[in-house]
Amino acid sequence: MEKVEVGKMKRNRIWEMGEVDFFVVSRWILILLVLFLIGYNTARFEYMAVAYRIAVIYVIFNFIIRFRIFKFLEEEKFMFLLFLFDIGFVSVALYLSRGIEQNFFIVYLLTIVMAAMSSGLRSSFPVAILSAVLYMWIGYTTGVIKQFNDPAYLLRLPFLFLIAFMSGAWADMMRKKIEKKEKMMREEILKLKNFYERIINSVNAGIIVINTQGEVMLENPEMKRMFDKGIIKEELLKKIMEERRGNVLLRIKDRYVDTVISSSKKEDLIIGIVRDVTDLKRMEEELEHSRRLADIGKMASYIAHEVRNPLGVIRGMTQLIKMKFNGEVLNDYTEKILKSVEMIDRIIEDTLDFARKKPLEIEKVNLGELIREIVESVPIKKKVSSKNASVIFDNTGGCVINGDRMRLVRVFENLISNGLDAISDGGYVKISFKRDESNVYVNISDNGCGIDEKDINRIFEPFYTSKKHGTGLGLSIVKKIVENHGGMISVRSKRGEGTVFTVQLPLYKKVKDKEVCYEGVNR
Amino acid sequence: MKVLIVDDEPSIRYLFSEFLKMKGFDTDEAENGIEGLKKFHKDNYDLLILDIKMGFKHGIEVLEDIRRQGYNTPVIICTAYKHLEEDVRITSSENVEFLAKPVDLQKLWEKVERLLGLKTNAG
Numbered sequence: 001m002e003k004v005e006v007g008k009m010k011r012n013r014i015w016e017m018g019e020v021d022f023f024v025v026s027r028w029i030l031i032l033l034v035l036f037l038i039g040y041n042t043a044r045f046e047y048m049a050v051a052y053r054i055a056v057i058y059v060i061f062n063f064i065i066r067f068r069i070f071k072f073l074e075e076e077k078f079m080f081l082l083f084l085f086d087i088g089f090v091s092v093a094l095y096l097s098r099g100i101e102q103n104f105f106i107v108y109l110l111t112i113v114m115a116a117m118s119s120g121l122r123s124s125f126p127v128a129i130l131s132a133v134l135y136m137w138i139g140y141t142t143g144v145i146k147q148f149n150d151p152a153y154l155l156r157l158p159f160l161f162l163i164a165f166m167s168g169a170w171a172d173m174m175r176k177k178i179e180k181k182e183k184m185m186r187e188e189i190l191k192l193k194n195f196y197e198r199i200i201n202s203v204n205a206g207i208i209v210i211n212t213q214g215e216v217m218l219e220n221p222e223m224k225r226m227f228d229k230g231i232i233k234e235e236l237l238k239k240i241m242e243e244r245r246g247n248v249l250l251r252i253k254d255r256y257v258d259t260v261i262s263s264s265k266k267e268d269l270i271i272g273i274v275r276d277v278t279d280l281k282r283m284e285e286e287l288e289h290s291r292r293l294a295d296i297g298k299m300a301s302y303i304a305h306e307v308r309n310p311l312g313v314i315r316g317m318t319q320l321i322k323m324k325f326n327g328e329v330l331n332d333y334t335e336k337i338l339k340s341v342e343m344i345d346r347i348i349e350d351t352l353d354f355a356r357k358k359p360l361e362i363e364k365v366n367l368g369e370l371i372r373e374i375v376e377s378v379p380i381k382k383k384v385s386s387k388n389a390s391v392i393f394d395n396t397g398g399c400v401i402n403g404d405r406m407r408l409v410r411v412f413e414n415l416i417s418n419g420l421d422a423i424s425d426g427g428y429v430k431i432s433f434k435r436d437e438s439n440v441y442v443n444i445s446d447n448g449c450g451i452d453e454k455d456i457n458r459i460f461e462p463f464y465t466s467k468k469h470g471t472g473l474g475l476s477i478v479k480k481i482v483e484n485h486g487g488m489i490s491v492r493s494k495r496g497e498g499t500v501f502t503v504q505l506p507l508y509k510k511v512k513d514k515e516v517c518y519e520g521v522n523r
Numbered sequence: 524m525k526v527l528i529v530d531d532e533p534s535i536r537y538l539f540s541e542f543l544k545m546k547g548f549d550t551d552e553a554e555n556g557i558e559g560l561k562k563f564h565k566d567n568y569d570l571l572i573l574d575i576k577m578g579f580k581h582g583i584e585v586l587e588d589i590r591r592q593g594y595n596t597p598v599i600i601c602t603a604y605k606h607l608e609e610d611v612r613i614t615s616s617e618n619v620e621f622l623a624k625p626v627d628l629q630k631l632w633e634k635v636e637r638l639l640g641l642k643t644n645a646g
Contacts, residue, residue, distance in 0.1 A: 305576060305624075308603040309532045312625035316538040319628040323545065345625055 024066045026114045030086065031055050033107050034093040050096070054089065079118055083127050086111045091134040095142065105135055105156055112160060113167045120175060121168035128164030132157050206257075206274035214241055217269065226276050231255055240272045249277070256281040293354070300351040307348060315341040350473040353410070354462060360404040360484055364508060367440060368398020370405065371431055374413050383420045390428045391416065397433030399440050400508040407481045414474050415444045415501050422448025422499060439487075440507055445500040451493040459491065524639065525549040525567065529559035529585065530574040530601070535626070539572055542628050543635075556580025560588060568596060570639060572622075575602040586619070597638035601626060 035055055064070060072078060090107045108131040116124035136153065139145030145153055200207055206223030210216050214237055227233050235252050236259075243261050250257050260273040315338060322334045374380060375391050384391055412431075419429035427447050434441040451459060462476040482489045486506045493499035526548050528539045533554070540550040551566065553559035557579045563571065571589075573582035586598055595618055603624040620634040635641065 305603040308624035309535060312627075313532075313534040313538055315625050316535075316542065316628050320538070320541060320545070323628075341625060 021066075022117060023114060024062050026110060026117075027058070027062050027086070030090070030107065030110050030114075031058050033110065034090060037093050037107065038097045054092070058089065080123070080126075083111060083115045083118075083123065084130070086114065087127060087130050087134060090131075091138060094135075095138050105160075108135060108160060109163050112164045116164065116167035116171045118171075120172035121165070124164040124168030124171070125161075128160045132160050135160075204275075206272075206276070208236070208240070208272045208274065210237060210240065210270050210272070212268055212270070214238075223274060226257070226274065229255075229276065231257060231274075231276065236272075236274070240270060244270060254278075296351065296354065300348065300354075304348050304352055307344070311341055311344055350477065353477050354473045354480070360407060362402050362404060364400055365403040365405050365408060366398070366400050367403075367408070367442065367505070368395040368433070370408055371395075371398070371412050371416075371442070374409060374416060375431070377413070380413070380416060380420070383417065387420065387423065387427065388425050389420060389423055391420075392428055392430040394430070394432040397435050397440070399433070399435060401440060401485075401505050402508055403485055403505065404481075408485075411478045411481050411503065412442070412444070414478050415503070418474070419444055419446035419448065419499070419501075422446050422450075424448070435507070438507055439504050442503040442505070443500055444503070445498060447498040450495040450497055450499055451491070452495055456491060456493055460489070524569040525551065526570045526572060526635075527551045527553065527559065527562055527566075527568040528572045529553045529556065529577070529582070530572070531555055531577045532574070535574070535601075538626070538628075539631070542631070546632070546635075556582065556585040559585055563589060563594075563596075570635065571596055571598045573598060573600050575600060599631070599634050599638065 035052070087108070090111055094105070094107070112124050112128050112131060115127040135156075136145065139153060200218075200220045201222075203220065203222065206226045207218070207220040208216060208223050209218040216237070231252050236250070236257065239248075239250050239252070240259065240261055243259075245261055245263060247258070247260050250259055255276060255278045258275045258277045262271050263269065264271070318334045318337045318341070322331065372393065372395065375393050380391070383389075416429055416431070423429065423446050429444065429446045432443050432445075434443065460475050460479045462473055479489050482503055482505065488504045490502045490504075491499065492502075524547075526539075526543050528536050528543075528550060529552075530536050530539075531554050536552045536554070540552060543550050551562055551568070553562050555577050556573075559571075559573070560580070563585075571585075573585055575582040582600055582602075586600065589596065589598075597618045597620075599620045599622050601622045601624055618638060620638055622631055622634055
């Protein structure tokens with residue numbers, strides 16, 4: 001959680017919670033009383049000008065306090081100076097107006113109450129003491145008080161202290177109450193903060209709050225995790241700012257995020273709730289892919305039955321013609337028909353193979369022997385002799401693996417046959433093995449025409465072919481079979497120099513069940 | 524020797540019939556499993572050629588029926604689904620051969636020879 005600070009209410013200023021107004025009002029009263037005090041004693045009229053000047057300064061000073069122009073005036077240490085000023089002001093007024101002879105000492109009470117309200121007993125008592133001392137001193141110096149033990153004045157002094165005690169104690173009590181309430185509120189706010197933080201932190205979705213300038217005000221841990229996983233922050237912010245509202249699926253580089261965007265009531269904050277749905281999206285895509293394959297399967301199955309019947313008739317009838325009638329030209333024609341029939345049949349078989357979901361039948365397979373059998377099989381030998389080519393088979397490193405024999409034959413027959421198709425007369429296809437602790441690597445290389453750079457990334461895609469008569473399914477079936485065996489296939493090629501296919505397969509492991517876990521497609 | 528060809532495709536029946544006649548066999552035809560069974564019970568056949576996918580009664584059902592009734596007549600099963608070969612073998616492994624579509628007359632003849640022991644006799 002960032003930039004959210006709730007529950008930190010520091011009370012280091014004295015003017016909080018409306019106290020400023022209380023002081024200002026009290027001091028207005030103080031000014032009025034003092035002016036009245038001076039004015040009441042007309043005998044001292046000559047001092048009114050001075051009194052008014054002081055009052056004006058006092059008023060200006062109060063404005064400064066009220067509108068908080070100088071922040072340092074709000075510091076607690078300054079407060080005491082303020083009270084000293086007030087006491088001095090009152091004392092000067094009493095002195096000048098000879099108000100000491102009247103009952104105007106009451107004005108001191110106001111300063112004591114103000115001090116009590118501000119800082120409780122610790123202010124009210126010093127102010128009371130100071131007021132008492134000044135009061136007695138003024139009385140003595142003006143000759144009003146003849147003796148310090150004059151009961152008329154001595155009776156007034158305890159009254160100052162009584163007011164100091166009562167107002168100070170009351171203010172302290174109120175302050176404690178307020179502080180207690182404040183503490184409770186702070187705890188409550190903290191609890192709430194923790195509660196919301198827990199919710200925000202445990203939500204299984206990224207939460208991001210930004211202001212209208214696009215600055216991040218809040219992001220929860222899940223959101224940070226998403227950024228770590230590769231969602232680009234700047235791009236997400238940009239798209240959220242653009243959308244402003246609604247539920248949108250955003251694509252950020254190679255990832256998909258489902259984002260619910262809303263704005264605060266004042267429209268000053270934009271809130272995004274983000275879910276990384278990349279895996280879900282990929283699953284959907286895979287599901288769609290599987291559906292397509294299933295459709296191909298159904299179609300292939302339909303074709304298999306519906307096309308193979310008439311195809312059989314074409315082949316059979318051609319064979320009958322060949323048997324009944326002889327002749328060089330006729331033989332040539334019938335041979336061509338039969339070859340075309342074979343090609344159509346191979347297309348059907350490839351399509352069926354690609355779409356079929358039959359589990360592998362795993363057995364112990366000697367890979368070296370299996371490839372030797374393929375190399376020595378009639379179709380491969382036919383191709384080799386037709387091109388005057390050679391197949392160089394190095395059985396060193398050939399080993400035993402867990403595999404489906406028939407499907408592995410399909411893999412290597414296809415790769416060797418492709419190599420032979422790619423070479424020119426007199427070319428070669430070379431087969432060799434490499435091994436590490438857990439895998440065998442079969443390299444099938446040729447010195448043929450090679451594969452164009454633009455084609456190389458697509459050769460394992462279904463229905464993609466650069467051959468004139470290919471179905472485009474051969475290599476995708478090969479890849480599927482290899483992956484179903486827990487292996488991998490890769491290709492390197494250079495135009496004009498040749499191609500190397502590398503089939504990586506896991507080495508033989510003893511397994512309890514006959515069928516090991518190669519069923520299904522590993523992606 | 525007499526062969527019963529059971530297939531819902533007339534051109535296939537015609538092809539097999541022509542070929543087998545050329546090879547010196549007598550042939551009879553049926554266009555579905557029910558008709559095939561009827562004919563099978565009426566006459567004596569040395570060989571049955573059954574298509575798997577047919578209306579009314581398919582090839583496997585016909586094969587199971589005749590085996591259940593105690594007949595061990597050689598049977599050639601034709602199917603467009605090559606991977607069904609195994610299932611057919613599991614159902615009845617004795618005197619049964621599998622012929623994948625599109626049919627190849629050479630392969631058909633190999634299977635006929637094997638089932639009827641013609642190759643051994645000739646050899």
